[in-house]
Amino acid sequence: MKPTTVTARGASSIRKGHSVREGLQLWKVLLTAVMLGMGVLLLLPFVWMISTSFKTPLEVFDFPVQWIPEQFIWRHHQNVWTGPMNFVSFYVNSLQVSIISTVGAVAFAALAAYGFSRVKFRGREPMFLIYLSMMMVPPQILFVPKFVLFEWLGIYNTHWALILPGMFTIFGVFLLRQFFITVPQEISEAAFIDGAGHLKIFWHVILPLAKAPLATLTILDFSWHWNDYENALIFLVDKSLYTVPLGLQNFVLENSVDYNGMMAAATAAMIPMIVVFLLGQRFIIEGIASGAVKG
Amino acid sequence: MKRLRTGIHDHHPIGYLFVLPSMLGITMFYLVPALMSFVMMFTDYSFMNRGQLNFTGLENLERLMNDPSFHNAVGKTLVFLLTVPASIILAFPIAYMLNQSVYLKKLLRTLYFLPYIMNGVAIAFVWMLLFHPSMGPINGVLRLIGIDNPPGWMAETSTAIYAIAIIQVWIMIGYNMIIYLAGLQDVPKELLEASKIDGAKLWHTIRYVTIPLVSPTTFLLLITGFISAIKTFGIIQATTGGGPGESTSVLSIYIYKTAFRYYEMGYASAISWMLFAIVMLIMLLNWIGQRRWVHY
Known part of the structure; x- marks a missing residue:
């Protein structure tokens, strides 16, 4: 690398006409290399996790770290998926909870966002303010009363304890409303004159326009449900109901010295989010950049 | 005809x-x-x-005043809140450089953002092994560079909270970077070019043009960062569960333990409202302080 750098610099200073542009290109390459190096450094914990999941117990803490194991051992991954504490049921539970919650959350949020932005009715603004103000309440305040409430409703220690509250997202209403406001009123007026009511306008006019923000909300909401540990920890008791984060925790508690197994299980817990992220990256980053707050 | 009487702008x-x-x-x-x-x-x-259900008046609040575990939790929470400015300071240069001309911009953005969307519990277990006091690779590197007695990290009461703070900073860098990237795109190019033409050094342009112009973004990151940091629970519960001793028992952990380990629901509620009060106080201080350094 170094000699090339020197000659490139020398050459560019000789051919003065191109010096600025070439200098910039070189600068760009160097900056990219530095940024790439830092990025890889940041992701080393993940590399370590995957590499450890394929090693033998004796190799776990080899130092200097052997990033690529000499022999790939699949036993730990097999154990995670087919062993006594298998991840299949955690996956099924997590998918069930996350999918139902997300579908409900997106549907209810879209309805409410439409109501709060494009229908006039008495008391709309104060209702929206009350609605938004609930975003300020930290979840820690709600855990104890929700526990009492869920016992009383008979949904404690069932998936409904995660799904029912999960179907309401204040952030989602806020996000979609922000978008609905930007759709010109004339579109609704035209549809209205053509005889469409609000339900029709919502379904046939506004929703098709809102595909991108709907995708953003779907992906973000799904990822929050998939990663939710706190609610599952508090409201689920039976192991058969465990979602992935709880299952992972339990796996670690029961195999506390099986570091390879731990890392294989951690990998298993992360795979779906990697897939979701790679598929919906654009929407996630847009959603985050538009002021998303986790949770 | 009937429909036309009620227009779309009427109350429905x-x-x-x-x-x-x-x-x-x-x-x-x-x-x-x-x-x-x-x-x-x-x-x-x-x-x-x-x-x-017996009403005990202000008894819970009085108990808070004399509860060393509560005082400890407030202190640990405040230490943990330092992760917010730390991750913001680290994220800004990354966002700045990504906003300059680099190749592979999208790939780089993805790399830095990845930790944020990963499962917190899984992340916690990976770092627990990385921080292993005697055999972990982090202490391995520290020994390599000549630190003979590296810290015990999560196994030691004096360092456990910092070990977890490091994980939190690592998670939050990508999030802060994405928000900064959005903020940097709003910085008018003309201003930067004007400062270049005036012969300002790069560092001066950053210090006196770019940083003041993204100060609203920095403010937003501080506010949202404090709110989410004060609620952090998963990575602490999964790694240390508040220990060793009470060394990582931040408010969210202390509330959880009081409510669901000791079943003192009334007292836990009182602590959770204290957490709310602290959030409000931080917001207030930020709003008051913003005039000095946030430029809209």
Whole structure:
């Protein structure tokens, strides 16, 4: 690398006409290399996790770290998926909870966002303010009363304890409303004159326009449900109901010295989010950049 | 003809139907629980004496004042909040450089953002092994560079909170970077070029043009960062569970333990409202302080 750098610099200073542009290109390459190096450094914990999941117990803490194991051992991954504490049921539970919650959350949020932005009715603004103000309440305040409430409703220690509250997202209403406001009123007026009511306008006019923000909300909401540990920890008791984060925790508690197994299980817990992220990256980053707050 | 009489700008009762499900849900799972919690704060409600609810007035609040575990939790929470400015300071140069001309911009953005969307519990277990006091690779590197007695990280009461803070910073860098990237795109190019033409050094342009111009973004990151940091629970519960001793027992952990280990629901409610009060106080201080350094 170094000699090339020197000659490139020398050459560019000789051919003065191109010096600025070439200098910039070189600068760009160097900056990219530095940024790439830092990025890889940041992701080393993940590399370590995957590499450890394929090693033998004796190799776990080899130092200097052997990033690529000499022999790939699949036993730990097999154990995670087919062993006594298998991840299949955690996956099924997590998918069930996350999918139902997300579908409900997106549907209810879209309805409410439409109501709060494009229908006039008495008391709309104060209702929206009350609605938004609930975003300020930290979840820690709600855990104890929700526990009492869920016992009383008979949904404690069932998936409904995660799904029912999960179907309401204040952030989602806020996000979609922000978008609905930007759709010109004339579109609704035209549809209205053509005889469409609000339900029709919502379904046939506004929703098709809102595909991108709907995708953003779907992906973000799904990822929050998939990663939710706190609610599952508090409201689920039976192991058969465990979602992935709880299952992972339990796996670690029961195999506390099986570091390879731990890392294989951690990998298993992360795979779906990697897939979701790679598929919906654009929407996630847009959603985050538009002021998303986790949770 | 009938329809035309009520225009789209008139009041439509159907609006109530649109917001009804969400209003019901929010009432049921936010508003009512919040009110219940507020009442519980003044009671000795516990799962040990099920069904009994005695109003104890301000007893819980008095107990807070003299509870060393609560004081400890507030202190640890404040230490943990330092992760917010730390991750913002680290994220800015990354966002700045990404916003310059680099190749592979999208790939780089993805790399830095990855930790943020990963499962917190899984992340916690990976770092637990990386921080292993005697055999972990982090201490391996420290020994390599000549530190013979590296810290015990999560196994040591004096360092455990910092070990977890490092994980939190690592998670938050990507999030802060994405928000900064959005903020940097709003910085007018003309201003940067004007400063270049005036012969300002790069560092001066960053210091006196770019940083003041993204100060609203920095402010937003501080506010949202503090709110989310104070609620952090997963990575702490999964790694140390508040220990060793009470060394990582931040407020969220202390509330969880008080409520679901010791079943002191009334007292836990009182602590959770203290957490709310701290959030409000931080917001207030930020709003007051913003005039000095946020330029809109």
